[in-house]
Amino acid sequence: MKTITRRSALATGLAATASLAAGTARAQETFRFGLAMPLSGSQALYGADQVKAAEWAVAAINAAGGVNGKKLEMISLDTQGDPQLGIKAVTRLASVEKVPALILAWSAVVKATAPIMNDNKVLGLSVGANSADVAKLGDYVYTTYPLADVDIAALARYTASTMAKKKAALVFINNESGIVAAQVYRDVFTKAGGQVVAYEAYDPKATDWTGSILKVRASNPDVIHVQGVVGDIPQVIAQMRQLGLQQVVSSYSAIYNPKFIEQLGKGAEGVIATSLAPGADDDPAVKTYIERWKKEVGREPNGLPYTQYLYDAAYVVAAIFKSLDDKKLPLTGENFRKELIGIKTFDLPLTGQLVVNENHTVSKPVILMEVKDGKWTKKAVVS
Amino acid sequence: MLDPAIIGQILWSSFANSSYFVLFALAFALVLKVNGVFNFAQGGVMTAAFYAAYTIVGTAKGPGWLGFIGGLAAAVVLGIAIEVTGFRNLRLRRASPLFVFIFTLVLTELIAYIAMLIFGTWPTTIFPSLYWPVTLVGGIAISEWDVPAVLSAATACIALFLFLRFTRSGQCMIAVADNSELAELYGIERNAIYVHTMAVAGLMVGLGMFLFGARAQVQPSTSIELMLFAVVASIAGGIGNLWGAALTAVVLGIIQNGSVLVLPSEWQGLLLYIFLFVAIIFFPSGIKLPTRKLKVSRRATELDGESQET
Numbered sequence: 001m002k003t004i005t006r007r008s009a010l011a012t013g014l015a016a017t018a019s020l021a022a023g024t025a026r027a028q029e030t031f032r033f034g035l036a037m038p039l040s041g042s043q044a045l046y047g048a049d050q051v052k053a054a055e056w057a058v059a060a061i062n063a064a065g066g067v068n069g070k071k072l073e074m075i076s077l078d079t080q081g082d083p084q085l086g087i088k089a090v091t092r093l094a095s096v097e098k099v100p101a102l103i104l105a106w107s108a109v110v111k112a113t114a115p116i117m118n119d120n121k122v123l124g125l126s127v128g129a130n131s132a133d134v135a136k137l138g139d140y141v142y143t144t145y146p147l148a149d150v151d152i153a154a155l156a157r158y159t160a161s162t163m164a165k166k167k168a169a170l171v172f173i174n175n176e177s178g179i180v181a182a183q184v185y186r187d188v189f190t191k192a193g194g195q196v197v198a199y200e201a202y203d204p205k206a207t208d209w210t211g212s213i214l215k216v217r218a219s220n221p222d223v224i225h226v227q228g229v230v231g232d233i234p235q236v237i238a239q240m241r242q243l244g245l246q247q248v249v250s251s252y253s254a255i256y257n258p259k260f261i262e263q264l265g266k267g268a269e270g271v272i273a274t275s276l277a278p279g280a281d282d283d284p285a286v287k288t289y290i291e292r293w294k295k296e297v298g299r300e301p302n303g304l305p306y307t308q309y310l311y312d313a314a315y316v317v318a319a320i321f322k323s324l325d326d327k328k329l330p331l332t333g334e335n336f337r338k339e340l341i342g343i344k345t346f347d348l349p350l351t352g353q354l355v356v357n358e359n360h361t362v363s364k365p366v367i368l369m370e371v372k373d374g375k376w377t378k379k380a381v382v383s
Numbered sequence: 384m385l386d387p388a389i390i391g392q393i394l395w396s397s398f399a400n401s402s403y404f405v406l407f408a409l410a411f412a413l414v415l416k417v418n419g420v421f422n423f424a425q426g427g428v429m430t431a432a433f434y435a436a437y438t439i440v441g442t443a444k445g446p447g448w449l450g451f452i453g454g455l456a457a458a459v460v461l462g463i464a465i466e467v468t469g470f471r472n473l474r475l476r477r478a479s480p481l482f483v484f485i486f487t488l489v490l491t492e493l494i495a496y497i498a499m500l501i502f503g504t505w506p507t508t509i510f511p512s513l514y515w516p517v518t519l520v521g522g523i524a525i526s527e528w529d530v531p532a533v534l535s536a537a538t539a540c541i542a543l544f545l546f547l548r549f550t551r552s553g554q555c556m557i558a559v560a561d562n563s564e565l566a567e568l569y570g571i572e573r574n575a576i577y578v579h580t581m582a583v584a585g586l587m588v589g590l591g592m593f594l595f596g597a598r599a600q601v602q603p604s605t606s607i608e609l610m611l612f613a614v615v616a617s618i619a620g621g622i623g624n625l626w627g628a629a630l631t632a633v634v635l636g637i638i639q640n641g642s643v644l645v646l647p648s649e650w651q652g653l654l655l656y657i658f659l660f661v662a663i664i665f666f667p668s669g670i671k672l673p674t675r676k677l678k679v680s681r682r683a684t685e686l687d688g689e690s691q692e693t
């Protein structure tokens with residue numbers, strides 16, 4: 001029987017240590033970043049598709065040779081769109097995974113986790129949260145998605161000026177996102193010469209909106225803007241039509257999907273939605289992207305524009321990693337932030353050019369879509 | 384705002400929309416009365432009923448009546464399964480009411496997660512369209528969903544009343560609810576009655592979820608939110624008082640919707656919690672209206688007093 005001497009044990013130990021060190025070195029050859037999104041719970045209907053889009057982008061980048069020959073690695077954690085779970089996820093990404101940058105969404109989650117990103121000097125890229133407050137959350141919180149004051153403001157301005165609607169009614173969900181967007185709409189519409197004749201917040205758990213809608217009906221508006229979530233906007237609009245409100249109804253990108261038209265039928269005619277990304281008719285790359293969804297998943301993505309931004313966010317992260325690697329700079333959150341501002345303009349595959357402003361906002365044109373003859377059709381491009 | 388047409392519309396819409404809430408409240412109150420369980424697993428039964436109907440109508444493109452039967456069947460089968468495999472075992476182990484309550488909560492969450500894994504989290508309806516055509520009657524919009532919903536809920540209430548009053552199984556339920564041990568001494572098979580109760584509650588839930596899913600979008604977590612209304616109605620209507628729970632469900636719906644005439648709309652949700660808070664603190668036995676019995680006893684006391692004086 002062979003005996004294990006102290007010398008041979010030491011040699012084995014050294015070899016094992018060397019092997020582990022080599023493994024760690026290999027691990028460091030990947031560029032790691034985080035992703036904190038709803039993968040379960042009621043918000044996962046959007047979150048899961050957005051994560052899939054980001055995964056496709058990472059796979060595409062790696063298939064094309066990675067970033068300077070190194071693989072891009074995305075660590076995804078679930079937030080359920082809940083601030084408490086968001087805090088846990090971001091803390092883990094910052095303290096345990098020690099990523100220099102992470103992508104996240106949902107206004108409440110971004111707001112709750114901003115202090116963690118600022119304290120740990122980890123760059124947080126908000127992609128989809130549209131609360132105007134996102135731009136004021138500190139040095140390390142940026143967005144690649146136009147905030148509410150971009151699309152809602154453009155819509156309100158267009159409605160008052162170009163469509164010449166003078167009296168608007170607002171029906172909005174009583175949460176952070178709904179309140180901020182309604183305030184933006186009210187302020188811009190009023191400034192453009194219009195008048196807000198009804199301003200109705202509704203409970204997020206409401207299943208019937210008769211009272212609010214009747215108040216709107218009594219105010220006799222020219223246009224009604226609904227700012228809710230995908231689960232209730234179609235019901236609110238259906239109930240409006242049932243209660244005899246035939247005015248122009250507008251909303252935001254949450255309803256820009258074919259299912260909305262199927263659910264409302266003729267009641268959907270004339271409804272206007274905002275879109276912050278080019279559609280299949282505008283860009284062949286988007287057409288190919290949608291066809292891939294249909295082929296691999298069997299449907300179009302939920303919230304198509306959001307998924308386009310998530311897809312492109314991976315390219316933003318890859319561009320910053322490349323720049324830091326080219327300059328041989330340490331992969332810290334501090335350098336990541338400097339490089340984001342330094343690069344400033346990104347040409348992205350699915351949403352076009354992105355300009356990151358110093359005030360933590362981005363500049364993008366807003367596309368207004370309208371339901372005509374049972375189809376979403378482009379109404380205007382406004383900025 | 385205090386236009387008769389607006390008040391009439393609010394009253395009608397609230398009344399029509401309370402149809403499913405009445406059924407949920409009745410089912411919850413019935414199980415609480417007979418089985419003695421705060422059955423939050425009803426949320427799971429609601430989820431199962433909706434997705435069974437959705438699978439048949441929405442996914443397999445089957446006819447609506449088949450989806451309706453599928454929803455009822457799923458609710459009844461799951462309700463019975465919960466009683467036989469869950470509640471019965473917990474009773475045998477002499478589990479505390481708190482433990483049983485926790486079991487029902489966990490079960491509802493479990494079923495919601497299973498539904499999420501199978502059906503995803505996209506909000507769905509049983510029928511493709513949410514839009515029900517309306518007819519104006521005296522300035523009040525009545526949709527094609529409203530009348531069948533009210534009629535079917537009313538029919539279910541009458542059927543339940545007749546069932547409890549005139550069938551042997553229904554009478555046994557009342558006996559078990561009053562005193563289960565005494566009922567057993569009289570030869571009533573307690574466990575069988577508990578199963579019957581869960582089946583009847585399942586029918587109520589199945590019908591309620593079909594009505595709800597025909598006019599509103601449902602996600603796996605929706606039923607948990609809907610349950611709160613049933614719980615508030617059951618407590619405020621008087622624990623063990625079926626018809627009190629049903630009536631409270633209607634009144635709560637009207638008050639919630641009508642409140643927008645005098646309060647900001649965002650207060651609608653808060654009102655429900657205020658009702659729950661007030662009911663638990665000030666009316667732990669439910670809000671009771673003066674009864675004839677009370678008047679009779681008072682009159683008897685008066686007569687007694689008169690006879691003593693003479």
